[in-house]
Amino acid sequence: MAQDLKIRIYSARQISIQEPLQESWMDAPLTYTDGYVRAVDPDFKQFVSAGDARRMGRLLKRAIATSVSALQEGGVDMPDAIITGTGFGSVENTELFLDALVREGEQMLKPTQFMQSTHNTASSLIGIHTHCHGYNSTYSQKGLSFDCALYDAWLQFRMGKIGSALVGAHDEMSSVFSEFMRKAKHVREGEICSEAAISVLLGTDESKPAYCTLDGLKLLNRPTSQELSDAIHSLTDGCKLCGVMTGMSGNRENDSWYGFLNELIPDVPLLSYKQIFGVNFSSSATGLYAAACCLKKGQIPACLTRNGAPVRTDGGILLVNIVDGRHYSISLLKSLCGNY
Amino acid sequence: MANDRSVLITGYGIVSAIGLNVSEVLDSLLANRTGIGSIKYLKTGHTEFPVGEVKLTDGEMERMMGIAPGTPTTRTALMGMIALHEALASAGMGAGDIEKAAFINGTTVGGMDKSEQYYLDFIENNSHDAYISTHDCGSCSEMIADRMGRFKYISTISTACSSAANAIGQAAAMIRLGDVDIVVAGGSECITKFHLNGFNSLMILDHDQCRPFDAGRAGLNLGEGAAFLVLESRESAQRRGVKPLAVLSGYGNACDAFHQTASSPNGEGAYLSMTKALADAGLNPSDIDYINAHGTGTPNNDVSESQAMRRVFGTSLPPVSSTKSLTGHTTSASGAIEAVICLMALKHGFIPANYAFENAMEDCVTPVDKVLKGVSLNHVLCNSFGFGGNDSSLIISRAE
């Protein structure tokens, strides 16, 4: 097992409620007052032919667009692994098929809708699009889906099975399902129910330009305070932090889960991204994307900080994602020139 | 690939159309008794399709697991709980052991059996809101895991018909790298109107008993069930004083990258997953004593998988059978259900039959058509291929 294994984030691309496939959100984020906001889509024609697109819903087109962009930017034609996370899969197709099934009955249902509704459609479609026969998997663990996908990539890297991985998170919404999200408290009061598609390209080639490095990842279910403390220390001991990117959202219940950080990591600014990208099952990927962008730029913009003042990235960024007050994902990103 | 951390299998549990536990399933396999028949439990208008249902109502499963009536549960979760309960007991796992273990479940339908019943209520009123949060895959895994204790980490893989195989593969990786000592991995899936109708719209369901690899095969029969394996490091097994039942010696995962629902004619993804599994185990094709094929009974899969097997094994093709003509195609759970069948084959020295096979065909392999008893197996290969070309293969070996 490579002790000095360095995993780099070559590139990261997003389609979300911010301007797509770019980082204008860092200086001039779009702001919303509605409780349910759909993503801002790019022109997909530059990524998918009309013929291929004919049976792709929005989620799949976004998955292809962000994947192709990330691969282009990262300078990789074909990744060794494609792993995605999705909480609900293709809502659009699930809803169409389910609606027809329930309202019209069990006859004359459309195969395309069924076929595209399975959760692994995005991951396999990216495989088909890139002609990639490598490792391919899909995780569906609500707001932890991306973290599980990233952990799998992490395992594959450490086993020496892969040199590059395209890891993504894709979740879409509909107005019907956004009501379900609220009823089930997957989206809480004061939070924006949104959509996101994120593709992150990681690899071990040190000659390739990169945003930052991924230095470690821990996933825990209902940890004791000691287990949580041990996990954080194992990642951060001896490392200067410039910020902790949290899943805080302004909702009191959600934010209360992050209270332990004030004791465990005092004096490090707490950052948040849900006020920019909203809340959905792929949110934690937007957090990693945002943190990677900060390290690349050398600065944490004001829109991510709690006090509205930008922060210099003179340390690593710790990512903390807590789902339903029980699943904890903790990871560490460091700048390439980090000597802290 | 050289590895100093063997992945031992120290326990397993199963619930399926051919038995509600390990002992019943073994009985059915040895008697070559199919669990496929007409639909009794699912309320659907499509009674023309034979299916492999678990012969228990939701109510009966709730009572088996001691769940208070009125507690929101789903059929997939209930089956998962039953299989998990048996797996943990067989590995002698107590609360303390569970806290050291990870849980990885494979499912695609999750709580859809309830969502399709209550969908209009979800939209129009509040009468069944409790079932909104049981819909997704991850919640299903939590329900199964939480019933038994506090696992260290819970995760859900959803790669259609290869989900459980991938869960087992992930578990092996976690143990090899020393991230965790014990992982319970497998899958659970119940039959729903959603995917019964979905498969019907793809016109790949047989109106009769399915016949994998048979010249007259006309599609698959859906099945349901759950199975879990307890995978463990040698160190942990020794510390706990449990004997290994077998070794998870190889895993391969590849993408066919051809089409969303059809397999490539030359079975590229399948060829690669088998090849990778062999390389992972450090074995040659000639070391494999039996292949439990994916063998769904669709014209497409069986010819594609046969082609792939011939490419890998050439003239040293071992006995092959698909047990889906006994259990039905249990989709997300199939990788684990069939892994358990392979474990039984290893332990009891038999090769299960490819039930209902009659007529060979040039473009398909000729499977074993009756139970072969008194055989000594060392290495068994188990294939699981999912929609979208998510192809996975496991190799299970005799424990030294």
Added chain:
Amino acid sequence: MILKLKQEIIEVLNLEDVKPEDIDNDAPLFGEGLGLDSIDALELIVLMEKNYGIKLQDPAKGKEIFKSINVMADYIQKNRTR
């Protein structure tokens, strides 16, 4: 009737950039021509049932019937129940 059929096919298969006049009545629909595949064939089977009351049990038969617009229209004329 041919025009209606073309419009229905375009809609059901979501062929956004294709207009009825782009589809030659005798050109193959599958493989070359429009380049449709097996999933499209299944969608056309659903269309046949929904719009014309024709139930096709064997998907393999679909490839013959959907050979071209003319062949398809001819089959519908002979077998429609709606």
